[in-house]
Amino acid sequence: METLKLNSQGPLVELLQSTLKKIGFFSSTIDGIFGNLTKTSVQNFQKEFGLNSDGIVGSLTWDALTPYMNGYTNYKIQAGDTLWNLANQFSTTVNAILTANPSLNSSNLKIGEIIIIPFGSIVPTNIRYTSDVLESNILSMQVIYPFLKFGTIGQSTLGKPIRYIQFGNGQKEIFYNASFHANEWITTPLLMKFLEILAKAYVNHLNVYGYPAKYLFENTSLYLVPMVNPDGVDLVTGNYPENSEIVKNAKLIAQNFSSIPYPNGWKANIVGTDLNLQFPAGWEEAKRIKFAQGFTRACTKRLCGKWPSYSSRSYCCLQLYTFSPFSTRY
Numbered sequence: 001m002e003t004l005k006l007n008s009q010g011p012l013v014e015l016l017q018s019t020l021k022k023i024g025f026f027s028s029t030i031d032g033i034f035g036n037l038t039k040t041s042v043q044n045f046q047k048e049f050g051l052n053s054d055g056i057v058g059s060l061t062w063d064a065l066t067p068y069m070n071g072y073t074n075y076k077i078q079a080g081d082t083l084w085n086l087a088n089q090f091s092t093t094v095n096a097i098l099t100a101n102p103s104l105n106s107s108n109l110k111i112g113e114i115i116i117i118p119f120g121s122i123v124p125t126n127i128r129y130t131s132d133v134l135e136s137n138i139l140s141m142q143v144i145y146p147f148l149k150f151g152t153i154g155q156s157t158l159g160k161p162i163r164y165i166q167f168g169n170g171q172k173e174i175f176y177n178a179s180f181h182a183n184e185w186i187t188t189p190l191l192m193k194f195l196e197i198l199a200k201a202y203v204n205h206l207n208v209y210g211y212p213a214k215y216l217f218e219n220t221s222l223y224l225v226p227m228v229n230p231d232g233v234d235l236v237t238g239n240y241p242e243n244s245e246i247v248k249n250a251k252l253i254a255q256n257f258s259s260i261p262y263p264n265g266w267k268a269n270i271v272g273t274d275l276n277l278q279f280p281a282g283w284e285e286a287k288r289i290k291f292a293q294g295f296t297r298a299c300t301k302r303l304c305g306k307w308p309s310y311s312s313r314s315y316c317c318l319q320l321y322t323f324s325p326f327s328t329r330y
Contacts (some may be wrong), residue, residue, distance in 0.1 A: 004057040008034040011239050012126035016057060019069050020045060022120065030126055032238075070140040071122040072100065077113045088121040099203045100144050118144045123196050128237035129189040131160055131230035138163055138190055145199045147217075153225065157270050158246070160230040167198060170219035177225040180276045181231025181267035181301070191226050198222075236263045246270065253298045260300045261327035272298025273305045283308035 002012055013032045020026035025048075026041040039055040046053040049064045057065075067073040075086070083094045083106050098104060101117040122140045124133065142147055149166035156162065178187035200206075201213035208216065217224075227233060231246075240246045253272045254262035268274045277286050287304040295302040 001057075001059070003059075004034055004038070005035055006039050006055065008059055011128045011130050011133075013038070015069070015133065016042075016065070018124045018127045019065050021126075022124075023068050068120065069136065071120050071141075072116050072118040072140065072144050074114050077109050077111055077115060079111055081109055083109070086117060090117050091148070092117060092119045093204055095204050096144075096200075099146070102146060116143060117146040121196065123189055123192045125189050125193055128239075129185055129192075129233075130237045130239040131234050132239065133228060134163070134188060134192070134227050134230070138165070141165070141196070141199070145203070146273065147202070148195075148199060156229070156231045158231045162225060162228065162230070165224045165226070167195060167202075167222040167224070168217040168220045170217070170221055172220045174220055175222065175223045175225075175227055179227045179229050179233050181274075182229050182236045182269075183266055185227075185233040185237060188226050188233070191224055195224060195226075206237035229269050229275055229285060232266060232268060235270060236266050237271055238263075254300050256297065257299050262300065265300050268299060268303065272300070272303055274299070274301050274303050277302070277304045278309040280308040290312045 004016060009032055011032060013034050014030055016034075017026050017028075017030045017032075017038060020038075020041045021030065025046075026038065026330045028037045042057055042061065043055045044051040045051075045064070046055075046061060051060055051064060073090075083097055086092075087094045087097060094106075096118045097115065098106060100118050105297060119207070122137050123145070125145060127133070129213065138150060142150060151164050151166075152161045153164050154162045176191055178191045179185050198213060198216070200210055201208045202217050206213060234240055235247070235250055248268070251262065252264070254260070260266075267276070277283075277290065283304065290302050290304050295304075297303070
Protein backbone atom coordinates (compact mmCIF):
# COMPACT_ATOMS: atom_id res chain seq x y z
CA MET A 1 0.00 0.00 0.00
CA GLU A 2 1.15 3.54 -0.78
CA THR A 3 2.28 5.58 2.24
CA LEU A 4 -0.23 8.30 3.10
CA LYS A 5 0.38 11.45 5.10
CA LEU A 6 -0.81 15.02 5.53
CA ASN A 7 -1.96 16.52 2.18
CA SER A 8 -2.20 13.14 0.41
CA GLN A 9 -5.28 12.92 -1.80
CA GLY A 10 -7.23 10.39 -3.82
CA PRO A 11 -9.28 7.18 -3.63
CA LEU A 12 -6.79 5.50 -1.27
CA VAL A 13 -7.31 8.29 1.26
CA GLU A 14 -11.06 7.68 0.96
CA LEU A 15 -10.47 4.00 1.74
CA LEU A 16 -8.43 4.99 4.78
CA GLN A 17 -11.12 7.40 6.00
CA SER A 18 -13.86 4.84 5.37
CA THR A 19 -12.00 2.18 7.35
CA LEU A 20 -11.29 4.53 10.24
CA LYS A 21 -14.95 5.57 10.25
CA LYS A 22 -16.06 1.93 10.28
CA ILE A 23 -14.17 1.30 13.52
CA GLY A 24 -15.00 4.62 15.20
CA PHE A 25 -11.83 6.67 14.77
CA PHE A 26 -13.06 9.09 12.11
CA SER A 27 -16.34 11.01 12.21
CA SER A 28 -15.87 13.69 9.56
CA THR A 29 -16.79 13.69 5.85
CA ILE A 30 -15.05 11.19 3.59
CA ASP A 31 -13.50 13.50 1.00
CA GLY A 32 -10.25 11.83 -0.07
CA ILE A 33 -8.15 14.65 1.41
CA PHE A 34 -5.67 13.81 4.18
CA GLY A 35 -6.18 16.85 6.37
CA ASN A 36 -5.60 17.51 10.05
CA LEU A 37 -8.76 15.65 11.13
CA THR A 38 -7.65 12.57 9.25
CA LYS A 39 -4.15 12.85 10.73
CA THR A 40 -5.58 13.07 14.25
CA SER A 41 -7.76 10.02 13.58
CA VAL A 42 -4.73 8.08 12.34
CA GLN A 43 -2.74 9.09 15.43
CA ASN A 44 -5.54 7.95 17.75
CA PHE A 45 -5.71 4.64 15.90
CA GLN A 46 -1.94 4.22 16.13
CA LYS A 47 -1.96 4.89 19.88
CA GLU A 48 -4.75 2.38 20.41
CA PHE A 49 -2.80 -0.31 18.55
CA GLY A 50 0.60 0.39 20.10
CA LEU A 51 2.13 1.99 17.01
CA ASN A 52 4.27 5.08 16.64
CA SER A 53 1.65 7.85 16.56
CA ASP A 54 3.22 9.95 13.83
CA GLY A 55 0.03 10.29 11.77
CA ILE A 56 1.71 8.69 8.75
CA VAL A 57 0.07 5.61 7.27
CA GLY A 58 2.99 3.34 6.42
CA SER A 59 3.25 -0.43 6.23
CA LEU A 60 2.73 -1.10 9.96
CA THR A 61 -0.37 1.09 10.14
CA TRP A 62 -1.78 -0.48 6.96
CA ASP A 63 -1.16 -3.92 8.48
CA ALA A 64 -3.14 -2.95 11.56
CA LEU A 65 -5.97 -1.58 9.41
CA THR A 66 -6.08 -4.54 7.01
CA PRO A 67 -8.39 -6.83 9.05
CA TYR A 68 -10.98 -4.06 9.22
CA MET A 69 -10.76 -3.50 5.47
CA ASN A 70 -10.87 -7.21 4.65
CA GLY A 71 -13.55 -8.20 7.13
CA TYR A 72 -11.57 -11.00 8.75
CA THR A 73 -8.54 -11.70 10.93
CA ASN A 74 -6.19 -14.64 11.49
CA TYR A 75 -6.44 -15.89 15.06
CA LYS A 76 -4.28 -18.36 17.02
CA ILE A 77 -6.30 -20.75 19.15
CA GLN A 78 -5.57 -20.41 22.86
CA ALA A 79 -6.34 -22.64 25.84
CA GLY A 80 -10.00 -22.43 26.79
CA ASP A 81 -11.20 -21.07 23.44
CA THR A 82 -14.52 -22.23 22.03
CA LEU A 83 -16.14 -21.18 18.77
CA TRP A 84 -19.05 -19.77 20.72
CA ASN A 85 -16.74 -17.55 22.82
CA LEU A 86 -14.75 -16.47 19.76
CA ALA A 87 -17.95 -15.61 17.89
CA ASN A 88 -19.06 -13.41 20.80
CA GLN A 89 -15.60 -11.84 21.13
CA PHE A 90 -15.48 -10.83 17.45
CA SER A 91 -19.21 -10.06 17.04
CA THR A 92 -19.64 -12.77 14.43
CA THR A 93 -21.32 -16.20 14.27
CA VAL A 94 -20.16 -19.77 14.72
CA ASN A 95 -21.47 -20.53 11.22
CA ALA A 96 -19.30 -17.78 9.75
CA ILE A 97 -16.18 -19.19 11.42
CA LEU A 98 -16.96 -22.75 10.33
CA THR A 99 -17.65 -21.66 6.75
CA ALA A 100 -14.31 -19.85 6.50
CA ASN A 101 -12.51 -22.88 7.98
CA PRO A 102 -14.01 -25.94 6.25
CA SER A 103 -11.54 -28.41 7.79
CA LEU A 104 -11.90 -27.09 11.34
CA ASN A 105 -13.04 -29.62 13.97
CA SER A 106 -15.24 -27.52 16.25
CA SER A 107 -15.15 -30.11 19.03
CA ASN A 108 -11.37 -30.43 18.99
CA LEU A 109 -9.77 -26.99 18.68
CA LYS A 110 -6.00 -27.31 18.75
CA ILE A 111 -3.99 -24.79 20.77
CA GLY A 112 -1.72 -22.82 18.44
CA GLU A 113 -3.81 -23.53 15.34
CA ILE A 114 -4.37 -20.48 13.11
CA ILE A 115 -7.97 -19.98 12.00
CA ILE A 116 -9.83 -17.32 10.03
CA ILE A 117 -12.42 -15.31 11.92
CA PRO A 118 -14.76 -13.22 9.71
CA PHE A 119 -16.27 -10.13 11.26
CA GLY A 120 -17.81 -6.86 10.17
CA SER A 121 -18.28 -6.13 6.48
CA ILE A 122 -16.17 -6.20 3.33
CA VAL A 123 -17.69 -3.96 0.66
CA PRO A 124 -17.47 -0.18 1.29
CA THR A 125 -20.31 1.86 -0.16
CA ASN A 126 -19.15 5.34 0.87
CA ILE A 127 -16.05 5.75 -1.32
CA ARG A 128 -15.06 5.87 -4.97
CA TYR A 129 -14.99 2.20 -5.91
CA THR A 130 -11.90 1.56 -8.03
CA SER A 131 -10.70 -1.67 -9.62
CA ASP A 132 -8.17 -1.96 -6.78
CA VAL A 133 -10.97 -1.95 -4.20
CA LEU A 134 -12.82 -4.57 -6.23
CA GLU A 135 -9.77 -6.84 -6.37
CA SER A 136 -9.27 -6.48 -2.61
CA ASN A 137 -12.93 -7.28 -1.91
CA ILE A 138 -12.81 -10.35 -4.17
CA LEU A 139 -9.73 -11.66 -2.36
CA SER A 140 -11.53 -11.26 0.97
CA MET A 141 -14.63 -13.04 -0.30
CA GLN A 142 -12.49 -15.93 -1.51
CA VAL A 143 -11.27 -16.38 2.06
CA ILE A 144 -14.53 -15.83 3.92
CA TYR A 145 -16.94 -17.48 1.46
CA PRO A 146 -15.15 -20.50 -0.07
CA PHE A 147 -18.45 -21.74 -1.55
CA LEU A 148 -18.37 -18.88 -4.07
CA LYS A 149 -16.68 -19.53 -7.40
CA PHE A 150 -14.39 -16.98 -9.00
CA GLY A 151 -12.89 -16.63 -12.44
CA THR A 152 -11.92 -14.33 -15.29
CA ILE A 153 -13.72 -13.91 -18.63
CA GLY A 154 -11.19 -11.65 -20.32
CA GLN A 155 -9.09 -8.58 -19.80
CA SER A 156 -9.34 -4.85 -20.40
CA THR A 157 -7.32 -2.83 -22.88
CA LEU A 158 -4.80 -2.10 -20.12
CA GLY A 159 -4.64 -5.75 -19.12
CA LYS A 160 -6.86 -5.67 -16.03
CA PRO A 161 -8.78 -8.92 -15.43
CA ILE A 162 -12.54 -8.93 -15.99
CA ARG A 163 -13.74 -10.94 -13.00
CA TYR A 164 -16.82 -13.06 -12.57
CA ILE A 165 -18.29 -14.52 -9.39
CA GLN A 166 -20.78 -17.39 -9.13
CA PHE A 167 -23.23 -17.88 -6.29
CA GLY A 168 -25.21 -21.12 -6.30
CA ASN A 169 -25.28 -24.27 -8.39
CA GLY A 170 -28.89 -24.54 -9.50
CA GLN A 171 -30.21 -25.04 -13.03
CA LYS A 172 -31.83 -21.61 -13.31
CA GLU A 173 -29.11 -19.22 -14.51
CA ILE A 174 -29.11 -15.47 -13.90
CA PHE A 175 -26.51 -12.97 -15.08
CA TYR A 176 -25.80 -9.54 -13.58
CA ASN A 177 -23.16 -7.08 -14.72
CA ALA A 178 -22.07 -3.60 -13.70
CA SER A 179 -19.91 -0.68 -14.84
CA PHE A 180 -20.25 -1.02 -18.59
CA HIS A 181 -20.17 2.77 -18.50
CA ALA A 182 -17.23 4.17 -16.55
CA ASN A 183 -19.19 7.00 -14.90
CA GLU A 184 -21.79 4.49 -13.70
CA TRP A 185 -19.23 2.81 -11.41
CA ILE A 186 -21.67 3.10 -8.48
CA THR A 187 -23.37 0.00 -9.90
CA THR A 188 -20.31 -2.08 -8.92
CA PRO A 189 -20.42 -1.54 -5.13
CA LEU A 190 -24.20 -1.97 -5.34
CA LEU A 191 -23.76 -5.38 -6.95
CA MET A 192 -20.91 -6.41 -4.65
CA LYS A 193 -22.83 -5.38 -1.54
CA PHE A 194 -25.81 -7.40 -2.78
CA LEU A 195 -23.53 -10.41 -3.15
CA GLU A 196 -22.10 -9.89 0.33
CA ILE A 197 -25.58 -9.72 1.86
CA LEU A 198 -26.62 -12.84 -0.06
CA ALA A 199 -23.50 -14.80 0.92
CA LYS A 200 -23.80 -13.82 4.58
CA ALA A 201 -27.46 -14.86 4.59
CA TYR A 202 -26.52 -18.24 3.10
CA VAL A 203 -23.87 -18.81 5.78
CA ASN A 204 -26.26 -17.98 8.61
CA HIS A 205 -29.36 -19.70 7.17
CA LEU A 206 -31.27 -16.45 6.75
CA ASN A 207 -33.76 -15.12 4.22
CA VAL A 208 -33.16 -12.51 1.55
CA TYR A 209 -36.30 -10.56 0.67
CA GLY A 210 -38.43 -13.41 1.98
CA TYR A 211 -36.54 -16.19 0.22
CA PRO A 212 -34.22 -18.60 2.07
CA ALA A 213 -30.69 -17.96 0.82
CA LYS A 214 -30.05 -21.71 0.91
CA TYR A 215 -32.97 -22.30 -1.46
CA LEU A 216 -31.63 -19.66 -3.86
CA PHE A 217 -28.17 -21.24 -3.74
CA GLU A 218 -29.49 -24.72 -4.50
CA ASN A 219 -31.93 -23.72 -7.23
CA THR A 220 -30.17 -20.93 -9.11
CA SER A 221 -26.74 -20.14 -10.49
CA LEU A 222 -26.16 -16.42 -10.13
CA TYR A 223 -23.26 -15.05 -12.21
CA LEU A 224 -21.90 -11.58 -11.59
CA VAL A 225 -19.41 -9.57 -13.64
CA PRO A 226 -19.05 -6.61 -11.27
CA MET A 227 -16.80 -4.36 -13.36
CA VAL A 228 -16.90 -4.71 -17.15
CA ASN A 229 -14.90 -1.52 -17.73
CA PRO A 230 -12.17 -1.26 -15.06
CA ASP A 231 -9.92 1.04 -17.12
CA GLY A 232 -12.68 3.60 -17.56
CA VAL A 233 -13.79 3.30 -13.94
CA ASP A 234 -10.26 3.98 -12.71
CA LEU A 235 -10.11 7.06 -14.93
CA VAL A 236 -13.39 8.50 -13.64
CA THR A 237 -12.62 7.71 -9.99
CA GLY A 238 -9.19 9.32 -10.14
CA ASN A 239 -7.23 6.12 -9.66
CA TYR A 240 -4.59 7.09 -12.22
CA PRO A 241 -1.98 9.80 -11.47
CA GLU A 242 -2.83 13.07 -13.19
CA ASN A 243 0.57 13.14 -14.91
CA SER A 244 0.27 9.59 -16.28
CA GLU A 245 0.15 8.90 -20.01
CA ILE A 246 -3.24 7.23 -19.48
CA VAL A 247 -4.79 10.46 -18.20
CA LYS A 248 -3.00 12.59 -20.79
CA ASN A 249 -4.35 10.45 -23.64
CA ALA A 250 -7.87 10.48 -22.15
CA LYS A 251 -7.79 14.27 -21.94
CA LEU A 252 -6.80 14.48 -25.60
CA ILE A 253 -9.85 12.39 -26.50
CA ALA A 254 -12.10 14.52 -24.28
CA GLN A 255 -10.85 17.77 -25.81
CA ASN A 256 -12.45 16.81 -29.12
CA PHE A 257 -15.88 16.76 -27.43
CA SER A 258 -15.85 19.80 -25.17
CA SER A 259 -19.63 19.70 -24.61
CA ILE A 260 -19.24 16.47 -22.64
CA PRO A 261 -17.93 17.10 -19.11
CA TYR A 262 -14.64 15.44 -18.22
CA PRO A 263 -14.19 13.15 -16.40
CA ASN A 264 -17.78 12.89 -15.13
CA GLY A 265 -19.16 12.38 -18.63
CA TRP A 266 -16.71 9.62 -19.55
CA LYS A 267 -18.61 6.40 -20.34
CA ALA A 268 -16.22 4.69 -22.74
CA ASN A 269 -13.34 2.33 -22.21
CA ILE A 270 -9.88 3.84 -21.99
CA VAL A 271 -9.43 4.12 -25.78
CA GLY A 272 -12.76 5.84 -26.35
CA THR A 273 -15.12 3.00 -27.36
CA ASP A 274 -18.55 2.84 -25.72
CA LEU A 275 -18.79 -0.80 -24.62
CA ASN A 276 -22.55 -0.60 -24.25
CA LEU A 277 -22.80 -0.10 -28.02
CA GLN A 278 -20.87 -3.24 -28.89
CA PHE A 279 -23.64 -5.83 -28.68
CA PRO A 280 -24.18 -7.64 -32.02
CA ALA A 281 -27.97 -7.13 -32.04
CA GLY A 282 -28.73 -4.09 -34.20
CA TRP A 283 -25.11 -3.01 -34.13
CA GLU A 284 -25.02 -1.74 -37.72
CA GLU A 285 -28.03 0.51 -37.11
CA ALA A 286 -26.55 1.81 -33.87
CA LYS A 287 -23.32 2.66 -35.66
CA ARG A 288 -25.21 4.45 -38.45
CA ILE A 289 -27.09 6.58 -35.91
CA LYS A 290 -24.01 7.44 -33.85
CA PHE A 291 -21.94 8.29 -36.93
CA ALA A 292 -24.73 10.56 -38.14
CA GLN A 293 -24.59 12.32 -34.78
CA GLY A 294 -20.88 12.98 -35.26
CA PHE A 295 -19.42 10.23 -33.11
CA THR A 296 -16.93 8.93 -35.65
CA ARG A 297 -13.72 8.80 -33.62
CA ALA A 298 -12.54 7.99 -30.12
CA CYS A 299 -14.89 9.70 -27.69
CA THR A 300 -15.85 9.81 -24.05
CA LYS A 301 -19.11 8.06 -25.02
CA ARG A 302 -21.35 6.96 -27.90
CA LEU A 303 -18.65 5.62 -30.26
CA CYS A 304 -19.27 2.21 -31.80
CA GLY A 305 -16.16 0.13 -32.44
CA LYS A 306 -14.98 -1.16 -35.80
CA TRP A 307 -17.20 -4.22 -35.56
CA PRO A 308 -19.61 -5.81 -33.06
CA SER A 309 -18.12 -7.85 -30.26
CA TYR A 310 -18.20 -11.57 -30.76
CA SER A 311 -16.28 -14.14 -28.78
CA SER A 312 -15.03 -17.57 -29.72
CA ARG A 313 -15.97 -18.45 -26.17
CA SER A 314 -19.53 -17.29 -26.68
CA TYR A 315 -20.77 -19.42 -23.84
CA CYS A 316 -17.45 -19.61 -21.96
CA CYS A 317 -17.44 -20.74 -18.36
CA LEU A 318 -20.64 -18.84 -17.62
CA GLN A 319 -22.73 -20.82 -20.11
CA LEU A 320 -24.15 -17.45 -21.05
CA TYR A 321 -23.63 -15.23 -24.06
CA THR A 322 -20.51 -13.19 -23.46
CA PHE A 323 -18.43 -10.96 -25.66
CA SER A 324 -14.98 -9.48 -25.57
CA PRO A 325 -14.96 -5.68 -25.49
CA PHE A 326 -11.73 -6.01 -23.59
CA SER A 327 -9.13 -6.17 -26.34
CA THR A 328 -7.17 -3.42 -28.01
CA ARG A 329 -8.79 -4.02 -31.39
CA TYR A 330 -11.29 -1.20 -30.77
